[in-house]
Amino acid sequence: MPGKFESRLADLGVILPEAPAPAANYVPYVIVGDTVYVSGQISNGPDGFITGKLGETMSAEEGAAAARTCAIALLAQVKAACGGDLDRLVRVVKLTGFVNSTADFGDQPKVVNGASDFMVEALGEAGRHSRSAVSAASLPFGVAVEIEGIFQIK
Structure with missing residues (x-):
């Protein structure tokens, strides 16, 4: 049975994918105490990488859609870090884009x-x-x- 966050995601039409594997010599996340540090997640959609240069080949709106895919991948990593239980997430602490x-x-x-x-739409106050x-x-x-991203978990 899905938890509250995954139910909210489903209401938004989002099913978290499997957490993306690292593309080089690093780990996708590190847990220190109650903090999860998630490595950079790149814009990637159903058709592959979302490429382009803002101000040249992409608009800010297209870039925002690409950033949304990064947020989905970040949550997939947090779910993996939490052993498959996204409800262990307490809050999003910081994003660096x-x-x-x-x-x-x-x-x-x-x-x-x-x-x-x-993040705010999917997680409410925990997403701020x-x-x-x-x-x-x-x-x-x-x-x-x-x-x-940096996330607090329980």
């Missing part, structure tokens, strides 16, 4: 809002978090967005 963007693009916060808004949204000259595989 990296946006593949041109030097003159200044809407990184609007892009990362795609992840932030999703601190955040950074920064520009990157490029990201792995040419993806549009990468987001890492």
